[in-house]
Amino acid sequence: MRIAEIEVTRKPRTDAELNRRHLIAVARAAFADEGLDLPMREIARRAGLGIATVHRHFPARTDLVTAALAELVAECRGEMQASLDEPDPWRALSGAVHSFAEHRLHDRGLNQALFGSHPAAAAFAVDRREQASAMEQLVDRARESGAVRPDITAADVRVCLSAIASFRLAHSATHLHRLVELLLIGLAADDRTSPETSARRQAIP
Incomplete structure (x- = not known):
């Protein structure tokens, strides 16, 4: 094959x-922002491509959803x-919880598909089981190190x-972050919280 032909093919x-x-x-x-019911023609329009091009790559909507989910799962x-590589058990666990919350905010429709x-x-399914197993490891490490209360389980x-x-996203992101903070207060041992979190813990009956 000639060089010119290789270049044209490539x-x-x-x-x-x-x-x-x-x-x-x-x-x-x-999908993340508006849900999975968005028409394929609208996806094509936003991408600046023809609907035929979309269907050439993804013959069915499920194919495109799967590809989008694959990127989310990889992330x-x-x-x-x-989190598993983080040496501090509290930072590892709380970081994983915060990451979950961020995906709840920014990947709404895809999260519903992934867990629905x-x-x-x-x-x-295998990825979900592996994520659950990894979370259990983070919880075990945190409990064994005294980072969380001794009765806390996965x-x-x-x-x-x-x-x-299940947080209603009609509320602001600030409210979700506040929910995460309160949940972490409930998990953490007293000496593992930040000064701000410790003050909030003391203010909760």
């Missing part, structure tokens, strides 16, 4: 991959690994995450 492939990555980025932002996996009954969620932290997941 360019369409490169353009196709760029279009695919662009579509996933646009879809992730749209969550990296954040959890960072959407068909695309089935592909990530089930207690799951209750906290459920409270975050």
Whole structure:
């Protein structure tokens, strides 16, 4: 094959991959903010591409949702690994809880798909189990180090995450951050909280 032919072949492939990555980025932002019911034509319009191009890369809506979820799951996996690598058990656990809350704010529609009954969620069942197992490790480390109350279990932290997941986003982000702070106050041992958190703990009956 001539060099010119190689270059011509490579360019369409490169353009196709760029279009695919662009579509996933646009879809992730749209699904996260507005939910999964957004029409594919609207995704195409926002991406500046034709609907035929969208369907060439993602024949069905579920294919595009799965691709967007894959990026979210990869991001969550990296954040959890960072928490596992964090030497301070309290920072590791509280950081993981804060990361969960941030995804609740910024990846709303995708979170509902990932933890709900959407068909695309089935592909990530193993990832969800691994994340749950990693969270249990963080809780065990925090309890063994005295960073949290001695009676705290992974089930207690799951209750906290459920409270975050069910938070009504009609309220402001400030309210969600306040909820996270109060939940962490309930988990933390007295000597592991910041001065601000300690003051808030004392103010709660």
